[in-house]
Amino acid sequence: MWDFITSSVIIFLGFIGVMLFKVFSIPEIIFLILFGIFLGPIFNFFNFSNISSVLPYFTCFAIAVLMFDSGLRLKIERLFENSKLIYLSLLSFIFSFSVISILFKFLFNFRWAISLAFGALFGGCGNTVLLTLLRSMNIKEESLTYFSFELAFSNILSFIVALSSLNYLSMGMVKIVESLKMLFTQFSAGMMVGGLIGVLWLIIIYAIRREEYFYILTLAMLIAAYSFAEGMDGSGPLASLIFGFIIGNYERVGRIFGFKFDVHEVGSIRYLLGGLHSEITFLIRVFFFVILGLSFTVASSFEFLFGLLITLLLFLCRLFVMLPLTIKREFSYEKYFFYLNVGRGLPTAVLSFIISSQLSDLSNFILNLSIYVLIFSNLLMSVLVKLTLRELTPVVSVK
Amino acid sequence: MINTMNIILLFCFTIILGYLGQLFYSRTKIPDVIWLLLFGIILGPILHLYDPSLFIRLSSLMSILALCIILFDAGINVDIGLFVKMLPTSITVLLFTYPITMLLVGLTLNFFMPDYFDLLQGLLLGSMISGTSTVTTMSIVKTLEDSGLKIDRVKTTLLLESVLTDPIGIITCITLIRMIMMPETSLFEGFKLLFLSFSNSIILGSIIGVVWGAILDRLENRKFNYMLTLAIVFLTYIVSESIGGEGSGALSVLLFGLVITNFEYIASRLEVKKIFKVNKKQLREFHEEITFFIKSFFFVYIGLIISISPEQLFSGLAVSILVLVERWFAGTVSEHILNLSEFESIIIKTTCASGLPALIMSQLPMIYDPNRTFFLHPEIYPNICFIVVLITVIYGALITPSIVFRKIKTITKSLK
Numbered sequence: 001m002w003d004f005i006t007s008s009v010i011i012f013l014g015f016i017g018v019m020l021f022k023v024f025s026i027p028e029i030i031f032l033i034l035f036g037i038f039l040g041p042i043f044n045f046f047n048f049s050n051i052s053s054v055l056p057y058f059t060c061f062a063i064a065v066l067m068f069d070s071g072l073r074l075k076i077e078r079l080f081e082n083s084k085l086i087y088l089s090l091l092s093f094i095f096s097f098s099v100i101s102i103l104f105k106f107l108f109n110f111r112w113a114i115s116l117a118f119g120a121l122f123g124g125c126g127n128t129v130l131l132t133l134l135r136s137m138n139i140k141e142e143s144l145t146y147f148s149f150e151l152a153f154s155n156i157l158s159f160i161v162a163l164s165s166l167n168y169l170s171m172g173m174v175k176i177v178e179s180l181k182m183l184f185t186q187f188s189a190g191m192m193v194g195g196l197i198g199v200l201w202l203i204i205i206y207a208i209r210r211e212e213y214f215y216i217l218t219l220a221m222l223i224a225a226y227s228f229a230e231g232m233d234g235s236g237p238l239a240s241l242i243f244g245f246i247i248g249n250y251e252r253v254g255r256i257f258g259f260k261f262d263v264h265e266v267g268s269i270r271y272l273l274g275g276l277h278s279e280i281t282f283l284i285r286v287f288f289f290v291i292l293g294l295s296f297t298v299a300s301s302f303e304f305l306f307g308l309l310i311t312l313l314l315f316l317c318r319l320f321v322m323l324p325l326t327i328k329r330e331f332s333y334e335k336y337f338f339y340l341n342v343g344r345g346l347p348t349a350v351l352s353f354i355i356s357s358q359l360s361d362l363s364n365f366i367l368n369l370s371i372y373v374l375i376f377s378n379l380l381m382s383v384l385v386k387l388t389l390r391e392l393t394p395v396v397s398v399k
Numbered sequence: 400m401i402n403t404m405n406i407i408l409l410f411c412f413t414i415i416l417g418y419l420g421q422l423f424y425s426r427t428k429i430p431d432v433i434w435l436l437l438f439g440i441i442l443g444p445i446l447h448l449y450d451p452s453l454f455i456r457l458s459s460l461m462s463i464l465a466l467c468i469i470l471f472d473a474g475i476n477v478d479i480g481l482f483v484k485m486l487p488t489s490i491t492v493l494l495f496t497y498p499i500t501m502l503l504v505g506l507t508l509n510f511f512m513p514d515y516f517d518l519l520q521g522l523l524l525g526s527m528i529s530g531t532s533t534v535t536t537m538s539i540v541k542t543l544e545d546s547g548l549k550i551d552r553v554k555t556t557l558l559l560e561s562v563l564t565d566p567i568g569i570i571t572c573i574t575l576i577r578m579i580m581m582p583e584t585s586l587f588e589g590f591k592l593l594f595l596s597f598s599n600s601i602i603l604g605s606i607i608g609v610v611w612g613a614i615l616d617r618l619e620n621r622k623f624n625y626m627l628t629l630a631i632v633f634l635t636y637i638v639s640e641s642i643g644g645e646g647s648g649a650l651s652v653l654l655f656g657l658v659i660t661n662f663e664y665i666a667s668r669l670e671v672k673k674i675f676k677v678n679k680k681q682l683r684e685f686h687e688e689i690t691f692f693i694k695s696f697f698f699v700y701i702g703l704i705i706s707i708s709p710e711q712l713f714s715g716l717a718v719s720i721l722v723l724v725e726r727w728f729a730g731t732v733s734e735h736i737l738n739l740s741e742f743e744s745i746i747i748k749t750t751c752a753s754g755l756p757a758l759i760m761s762q763l764p765m766i767y768d769p770n771r772t773f774f775l776h777p778e779i780y781p782n783i784c785f786i787v788v789l790i791t792v793i794y795g796a797l798i799t800p801s802i803v804f805r806k807i808k809t810i811t812k813s814l815k
Contacts (some may be wrong), residue, residue, distance in 0.1 A: 076669050076670070076671065077670065077671075181641075181642050184599070184642055184643075185595055185598075185599055185642075185643065185644075187602070188595070188598040188599045188601070188602040188603070188643070189594065189595055189598045189599075191598065191602055192594075192597065192598035192601060192602065193598075232591055232594050232595065233591065233595065234595075234598070249669075252668065252669045252670055253669070255668045255669070256483065256665065256668045256669070257483060258483070258484070
């Protein structure tokens with residue numbers, strides 16, 4: 001019974017967090033984590049153990065939905081026609097990921113696989129806050145496209161690298177070539193399952209496009225794709241990604257099979273995927289951030305300072321990559337927002353639970369560090385955005 | 400000791416005979432396959448002009464070479480637009496032919512020849528001969544077309560079916576060999592191995608195809624592009640086998656060929672502006688020459704190494720009859736499900752010739768188990784496959800056209 005009460009309170013808190021974001025323009029992530037910390041470790045209203053039994057299942061569901069969401073956002077035309085997007089996103093991730101991995105390796109002397117997992121945990125910028133903010137301003141469509149693409153691409157890379165590193169660890173003392181082969185097999189199997197189920201679902205969508213409960217059925221198919229891929233020793237996250245990619249590009253992919261979607265039918269599918277899907281992702285977001293707060297344990301000030309260090313390093317890495325690449329851009333003011341996208345988001349929260357469950361000795365360290373990085377990076381981002389907006393007020397207007 | 404001059408002579412006469420076989424085909428309607436197999440038998444088991452042990456030592460190399468060339472040929476000759484359109488039809492025919500034939504042959508051999516075939520080994524032979532050969536099927540279909548019949552739809556269905564059965568057969572064959580050599584493997588594990596082989600092959604073949612297509616686009620109109628592409632075909636096979644496991648190479652090579660010649664179609668459907676273009680005509684022309692040579696030599700090679708006992712001859716005959724009868728059944732079911740015309744249905748019912756893929760796969764037990772630990776009589780596979788290929792090819796070349804023409808007469812009479 002406590003599990004249900006805790007869950008319902010978490011959802012209410014999430015809603016309050018979103019309201020507070022609208023009022024104070026501070027990312028709701030911070031409020032949600034703080035709610036969790038106050039209600040859990042400080043006032044002991046709720047215990048982390050009340051929810052820990054359902055956490056593994058919810059984590060798998062969250063990964064499937066997140067990767068599905070990333071796949072939905074990846075549009076074919078952006079992938080193939082604007083390779084700049086891919087280079088920018090890739091460079092940004094690789095640089096942050098490498099710096100953090102090297103830091104962990106040399107500071108703690110972890111195995112490379114563990115260091116890479118940490119690198120992926122903090123390397124990706126999975127925060128939707130800046131994107132939400134920019135949509136309300138008169139920013140060029142190209143910049144919005146970049147942020148949306150970077151969000152999706154960064155999520156994908158974070159999950160794939162982190163989960164692959166953990167898989168490599170679980171293989172034991174296997175030669176690197178053998179482990180690469182096994183990883184490739186996992187990827188291929190995941191992609192095949194996602195592709196086959198995606199195409200099958202596309203055919204079914206075409207047949208039932210006028211029916212109700214379309215989104216729930218799609219969710220069921222997503223879970224089936226994830227489970228089946230994992231059952232065949234494939235990558236469930238990758239299967240979810242490819243499934244989402246096919247559904248997100250249903251018009252173009254459907255054309256290969258001779259499907260022609262009517263413009264009214266297209267509208268209803270988009271609405272269902274957009275509206276209901278955002279409700280589910282809201283639930284996942286809220287749940288994980290509050291639970292993360294509940295899991296906080298007061299340890300040493302080292303974690304606090306280390307979290308601050310990582311946040312500053314991430315900001316510097318961002319500047320290092322973005323400054324030279326945006327210096328010649330014709331946008332006069334939008335380039336500042338490229339530098340400011342340092343807030344970490346839901347992928348960090350989800351991955352922190354996954355990594356901590358695999359590396360149980362470091363569990364508290366991982367969760368606490370993730371909390372600090374999430375809070376500091378989002379605080380830093382919101383402060384810098386406010387300062388930037390103040391400077392740019394004559395230029396930037398709100399829609 | 401290897402007599403080099405004799406080997407060179409063998410190459411010469413094989414090519415000449417293969418060429419003449421194609422010329423005589425228009426008059427005799429007998430596919431060149433028959434002449435080449437008989438040539439091999441005459442030189443080997445009958446006149447003992449060549450020592451089969453030399454060629455048996457080369458079986459691994461011969462099989463891989465032939466597999467890569469034939470499957471690449473299948474891939475570059477598939478038009479994906481047509482493929483997608485006719486896929487449901489081809490898959491329906493395949494579903495009612497391949498697994499049922501494989502099961503029937505497996506059960507029959509296990510029942511009548513338990514000393515040579517347990518159930519898995521029987522299924523293994525079934526997997527080798529249940530598919531149809533693209534080359535032989537097209538020869539049969541061409542005979543019908545040359546007689547003035549309009550058979551585009553059924554021709555595409557049969558072509559696609561044969562293209563699909565090649566990699567399916569090879570992967571199924573290798574998976575069964577693995578299951579035989581690892582008896583602790585459960586059915587689910589076997590299915591998983593099959594699925595993983597498929598996914599690795601498809602992904603690898605597609606990635607290499609896209610990359611190589613882009614490179615070929617840059618190297619447009621340069622010399623020796625085809626030879627370089629051939630090198631990549633073999634590299635694709637090796638990389639796929641080492642990363643994806645045994646059996647992955649075949650499908651990768653097929654996908655490689657399919658992707659480089661059909662990327663333009665896929666890209667146009669996805670409205671992707673950046674596409675690469677490959678000189679398909681030149682690629683197909685060059686490759687046809689190589690395919691001809693490999694195919695001709697492989698048939699002669701099979702003829703050289705077989706040694707059939709009366710029991711095996713009888714088994715081969717029985718299996719052939721089983722295959723032909725099951726095909727008739729599959730055609731009947733497909734006719735009702737797919738709403739085919741009587742005319743289309745009779746062509747599907749009577750066209751099921753095995754060929755080069757079956758003979759290539761028949762070598763695999765010997766290659767995978769040279770010490771005869773699990774396959775005590777590996778020579779039985781090429782011997783029985785030889786009989787099945789011979790009978791189904793003769794049936795397809797001589798009997799199928801007469802059945803089809805008789806049916807047309809009946810239909811025409813009933814319409815009048």
